[in-house]
Amino acid sequence: MVVFLNGQFVSEAGAVVSVNDRGFMYGDGLFETMRVVNGRPFRMAQHLERMTRGADFLKIKPPFTPRELEKFSAQLIGQNQMPDAILRVTLTRGPGKRGYTPDAESEPTIVMTLHAAPLQENPVEWSLVTSSFRIPAADPLSPFKTTSKILNVMARAEAAEKGADEALLINTNGEVAETASGNLFWVYGEQICTTPTGRGVLPGITRAIVLEICQMLGLQTNKRVIKPEALRNSQGLFVTQSAFGIVPIASFDGEPVAFSPLVDQISSAYNDMLKREAV
């Protein structure tokens, strides 16, 4: 496996960073994950746009432009002969001093790695459980995908212990926010609903695509603040995230979830888009 590290293509064994990298010391960085189909990272421009906004906020200066990263990612995919994969891009503040205050002079670290793609032939369906971890409802950091993700790791670990696949994250107001790895949608009557951003919710790329798809299909959408109990009245639940796309929820806190044919409709439209844009 070849890894892209700071402008070079290196072996996996050589893909290392200093123990003084601020990403390792403090989770002082950002990342993006995207699906590679037919050699092309799906919606890479949108992912890198979010990363750029995050880098602005964190005051990390990316060493390469989005265009350069797109070129390097094509080379990475070619060298590894992995046209069907998951691409992760990581940008950290780079090696720096001990102590939280960031140093304006530090040289950022940029990494791109490829990972096995989920099997398309093996469509997933997840069980969802409510996490005991709460995310802040008003957090200036929530629009950005930082590498400080211990809460998501622990929420997933807790779900796994209960035999579930995914964790539902509630914000400190007691409202549904998102899941450990994506955004939540629910079907209510003929409406496709999701939570509004800005209450602890990451503005997911796949979330935005699903809102696009609904418009294309003439499905009504609704961004709503909702309490977790109210999800029980939904006619279907699904998670959107970049690695797996659209993942129907089969059970929620141990109870079976109704399945709406609208979820299938959105899912096929998404898969069509994935193939269409990969040409």
Next chain:
Amino acid sequence: MVVFLNGQFVSEAGAVVSVNDRGFMYGDGLFETMRVVNGRPFRMAQHLERMTRGADFLKIKPPFTPRELEKFSAQLIGQNQMPDAILRVTLTRGPGKRGYTPDAESEPTIVMTLHAAPLQENPVEWSLVTSSFRIPAADPLSPFKTTSKILNVMARAEAAEKGADEALLINTNGEVAETASGNLFWVYGEQICTTPTGRGVLPGITRAIVLEICQMLGLQTNKRVIKPEALRNSQGLFVTQSAFGIVPIASFDGEPVAFSPLVDQISSAYNDMLKREAV
């Protein structure tokens, strides 16, 4: 500079971890920072105890016992000839798979690094400003010092932009919690007050020592929930943290802070303890 990495003493240039280390990918780790005086890390046992509790919670199996780490730290200090320093211990879940769910099989990474000590001859006094970042009031992770510290980094960056040294963190209930790098104490009448743990507050080692010292000195202590406005009525403010010890606050949100002689008394008792235990 020699670094301790996974049981070996390596050069700083060789002190590297995989880009697939979960610490680098997700802030999936823990750390401790302590003052080394006369070759001895101050209260290392208490720091490693907190790290052990954190490792239990995160289900990371430390590759060495606290006793072994104490022995290795003595060798590290000797090899670097740095009897007066700051020691950082980092424990992460080690190299692992992409995706939040932790793998029970992963082999943890353990690192110890030495850093320059603050100059004792140059006693610090900090200016404190209220952060715009809020920490969750009820967070099962707050008793542990994880490496997911982007909020602390950003709070410090925001403070630095305002020309201040330290950031006061308010919890999602609007109560005083802690500072970006330590715990907050205030003097009210003859009482030495601090926030109770368990409302987003890290149980600081130096905080516990100050409570010990107050008992020794016959000073009354009080663990109180307080709103930030009420801090203006205090007769003195100070931050406790492991690198700098006891740091008096000279100004809070631009206003000068009263200075209580009790802060000096506690500070000298702390410095005496630092020297006494280093023999």
